[in-house]
Amino acid sequence: MAVLEPYRGGYYLWKYLPSIEAAAIVSVLWALVTVAHVWKIWKTRAWFNIAFAVGGFMEFIGYAARASAHDKTGNLMPFVIQNTMILLAPVLFAASIYMTLGRVIRAVKGERFSFIRPGRLTKLFVAGDILSLTIQGSAAGLMIISKLAKMGQTIVIVGLVVQIVIFGLFCVTAVSFHRRMKRDVVVAATCARGESLKWEQLLRMLYGVSGLIMVRSLFRVVEFIMGTDGYLLSTEWPIYVFDAVPMLFAMAIYWWWWPSMVSSVGSGNENWAAMTSMSDLSPGAAKKAPTLP
Structure with a gap:
């Protein structure tokens, strides 16, 4: 029977015995959604989503390491791998989200509606x-040293706060662009006729995925603020409820409303019709889309 073991000098890496069943189930789910993303990336040639798939692979590795740590709580590597991979994976999800917004803006020729130019926005x-990735990654090693664990947690909090601030600015940019586009005469007339605008569908998808990542990031901030002896870090269920589940839903939502229609957007030469076409929403219902001035 597995028991909680110390690492060195009576220092415990884990505050509980990690569940092998929960970690195994979640790692299998991550493997499935990651393979699904890789398949769509290959099928649609939407290479800018590779970061999303890499993030999914990191989550799979992280939870697989948690499963292996069930009877190895005194070993360093399983703890380091799961801690680093699960902590950093959402940063890669965010990278694909940022690139998607820039491509949406260029695809609908909506540069004038964004207060940050698409090229600069993505960069x-x-x-x-x-x-954020660098800050959080640099603290991963410190968190396994008892004397430096508190410093490591503080650095992780700083990295997570940077991520939240960047995400907040991203959300303001997306919502501002959305509202200014909707106020445009041509766009408003199109919406009034009840036509489905694919760019709006993509923006709503980005809102949903961003919201899930934001909730997860806030949870991790609170988790590290409470410290290693706090309830969130000394109990296992919160990481599944507030981290694993939201991120799995984020992967699923992104996959379902896959941004394949902006996969070829790069220079801003794509036309409005590419984003407003009805052909792949309801077969045989394609209509001629208006052109922005």
Whole structure:
């Protein structure tokens, strides 16, 4: 029977005995959704979503390591792997989300409706993502050293706060662009006729996925603020309810409303019809779409 074992000098890496059943089930789910994303990336050639798939693979590795740690709570590597992979994976999800928004704006020729130019938008948010990733990644090693664990947690909190701030700015940018586009005369007339606008569908998908990542990030901030002896880090169920489940839903939502229609957008030369076509929503119902001035 597995028992909780110390790492060195009586220092416990784990505050509980990780459930092998829960970790195994979740790792299998992550394997399935990641394979599904890889298949869609290959099928649609939407290469900008590779970061999303890599994030899913990291989650799979992380929860597989948790399962292996059930009877190895005194071993360092399973703890480090699961802690690092699960903590950093959502940063990669965010990278694909940022690139999707920039491509949506260019695809509908809506640059004038965004207060940050699409080219700068993607670079700005991805740079913020890399900064958050670097900060959180640098603290992963410190968290396994008893004397430096508190410092490591503080650095992780800073990295998560950076991620939340960047996400907040991203949400403001997306919502502002959405509202300004809707106020445009041509767009408003199209909506009034009841036509389905694919760009709006994509934005709503981004709102949903971003909201789930935001909730997860806030949970992790509270978790580390409470410390290693706090309830959230000393109990297992919160990481599944507030981290694993939201991120699985984020992967599923992104897969279902896959942004394949902006996979070829890069230079901004794509036309409005590519985003407003009805052909792949209701067969035989394609209509001629208006062109933005």
